[in-house]
Amino acid sequence: MKLSDTYFFTLREDVKDEESKSGKLLVRAGMITKIGSGIYSFLPLGLKVLKNIENIVREEMNNAGAIELLMPSLIPKEYYEKSERAEKFGKDMFNLKDRYERNYVLGPTHEELFVEIAKLKVKSYKDLPFNLYQIANKYRDEMRPRFGLIRVREFIMKDAYSFDKDEEGLDISYNKMIVAYKKIMERLGIKYRIVRADTGVMGGTLSEEFQAICDIGEDTLAYCDNCDYSTNLEVGCAKPNEYQKEEIKDIIKIHTPDVKTIEDVSKFLNIPTSHIVKSLVYNINNKLYSVLIPGNYELNETKLSKLLNTTDIKLATAEEIQNINSEMGFVGPIGLSIPIIIDEDLIHMTNFVVGANIKDYHLKNVNIKDFKYDYIGDLKIIKEGDLCPKCGQKLHFTKGVEVANPFKLGTKYSEKLGLEFLDENNKLKPVVMGCYGIGIARLMTAIAEQNATSTSLNWPLNIAPYKVAIIPVNMKDEHQVIVASDLYEKLKNDAILDDRDVRVGVKFNDMELIGIPIQVIIGKNINENKIEIKYQNTTKLIDVENIIMEIENITKNQLL
Ligand SMILES: [Zn+2]
Structure with a gap:
């Protein structure tokens, strides 16, 4: 490219409405430009970078045996109604009507259409397995677009879908994609960690995230330097804590006027927060429960939700707490008439402090023998410095940007949408599916974030618009x-x-x-x-x- 006779510009001034380093530099370098909230144009130099990344992704997908096709973005809504995802996506999905008042959506992900395409071919087990993918635009009506190309409303994604006759087949297809993804990350020179994730709105049995280590990430991940353990905080666990055993003392009731939070109690009694037990009251499926965790931890609601196998979980109101003869800020397990759920650490704690269920009073020297509990489990949000559950070394925290998300869907979509095949015994069975996403522009941002200096995008040779x-x-x-x-x-x-x-x-x-x-x-x-x-x-x-x-x-x- 000769700069004298081409479209080329850069901006001298700082870009105020971009919050990330990469976002500012990409705009200043004339590679992208914002068109609206969470909507960007790729200008010639930016497009070259994007295409270089896309080609590496495409090559590795083809090497793994996946086959490329292209789906529309404008999709009749009925496909998402049939899968019951229209409701699940809710306002996150762009809905529109045509001139005949028929309902359409802009595709947020394409499971439904890939199932329809698979149906065209799949009759018997002999038609399986295969893997189809596309590189295309996706749309989400994000509440808060941010971080340049990280959280946007129109984005370019590679999405692949595997179709197998059984779980063993899915395992093979899934592992092939993991191998391909690792190769892609290696070729792009991205520093990343694979973390296990919650399966959330997609449903399914296993979900992992490839998280690029970046300062601007929306997610916090915990990882171990010594082994390959890494996790997001939602599902992360640590090695159980060790507590010093003390001789059991008698319970003392202490006057703690207006001392409500764990920090207040800790200061007032001059006792570390790890010797105080936090008693939270939750309304779970319209029934009140008390949840007890060590005072130096926060409760992980995802873990609580899994322990009780429900998503209907909310904190109780002050009024609800008064109705069980307790007092907000002074709740404790002794004499409480609702079911009690404890974190597993409590078993090993001695002489801890709890609320007395009376305004302005706490109890000191309480032990696990002093009350009954109904459920026990790991309920803590892990903290930096907790120990790795695999090897026992200290866990570190970092920010991450999710750049890829392989997912074992199982038979969720094939059952709902009728994608079946005849097996070796002529029995009709649902196809077992996996789906595998990669955010192409997110990769571009992650590479920029990891490589850029304050004055240069500093692209690696194989990504750079020109070498x-x-x-x-x-x-x-x-x-x-x-x-x-x-x-x-x-x-x-x-x-x-x-x-x-x-x-x-x-x-x-x-x-x-x-x-x-x-x-x-x-x-x-x-x-x-x-x-x-x-x-x-x-x-x-x-x-x-x-x-x-x-x-x-x-x-x-x-x-x-
Ligand atoms: Zn470890």
């Missing part, structure tokens, strides 16, 4: 111009020729901003037949005739 920037220092120097043009003719598709008649500082800044990995600078040294080449932190002077070989050496060693 080489050719910079003649003085456009009025004929010798420089001729050598630059000659080099450009040889490199063409891989190179940008900055032949603008501007100050050389402007050229350097722009090429750095858009993140071209190799810079070839043709200046005064040309009179000694030398060209300067910059790659990463090294600068070399090379003879003109050796420059192509030097570039080839760099790219050969770096390209995956």
Whole structure:
């Protein structure tokens, strides 16, 4: 690309309405531009990066035996009504009507349509397995679009779906995708962790997330440096805590006027929060329960919900608490007439503090023998520094951006939508499915976040819009111009020729901003037949005739 006769611009000023480093740089580099809240255009240089990423994803999907097709984004709503997902998505899905008042949606994910496509082929077990995918736009009416290309309302996704005759088949298909995804992350040079996730609105039996480690992530993940354990906080667990055993003392009732929170109690009694037990009251399926956890932890509602096998969980009101003869801020297990659920740590704690169920009173030296409980389980949200459940080393926390999400769907969609096949014994069975998403533009943001400096997008060689920037220092120097043009003719598709008649500082800044990995600078040294080449932190002077070989050496060693 010759900059003098193309569409090219960069912005000098800071971009105020982008909150992330990558978002600001991508806009300043003229790679993307915001059209509306959570809606972006990809400009020529940005599109080149996006396509480079897309091609790596496509190659690895094809290598794994998946077959590409293309689905529409505009879809009759009835498909999502049949699967009962119209209601589940609710306002997250874009709904619209055509001129005949018929209902349509803009596809948020495409399970329903892929099932319909599979039905066209699948009759018997001999028609299975196969894996279909597309790279296409998806739409979600996000409440709060943010972080540049991370949470947007229109986004480009690769979604694949596998179809198998049984669970063993699904395991094989799923593992193939995991292998392909690992290869993709490796080729893109992304630092990531695979974490187990909650199956949520998609339904299914196993869900994992590929989380790119970034400062701007929306998710917090916990990971172990010593082994491969990593998890999101929703489902994460840690090695059970060890507590020092003390001699059991007698219960004392203490006056704690207006001392309500765990922190207040800790300060007032000069006792660490780990020696205080937090008693929460929950309304679960219209029945009140007390939930007890160590005072230095927060309750994990996802775990509570799993323990009681229900999603109808909410905190009780002050009035509800008064109705069970207790007092908000002073609830405790002794003398309470509702079922009690305890965190497993309580078994090992001695002489702890609880509420007395009387306004302004707590009880000290309470032990597990002093009350009855009905349920026990791990109910804590893990904390940084908790121990790894696999190897016992300390867990670290980091932010992550979910870039891929493989999912074992099982027979949820095939049963609902009638995707069946005849097995070896001529029995009709539902097809076993998996689905595998990758956010293409999210990958682009994650790569930018992980590689960018404050002034440069700093793309890795195989993602960069162009590998080489050719910079003649003085456009009025004929010798420089001729050598630059000659080099450009040889490199063409891989190179940008900055032949603008501007100050050389402007050229350097722009090429750095858009993140071209190799810079070839043709200046005064040309009179000694030398060209300067910059790659990463090294600068070399090379003879003109050796420059192509030097570039080839760099790219050969770096390209995956
Ligand atoms: Zn570990």
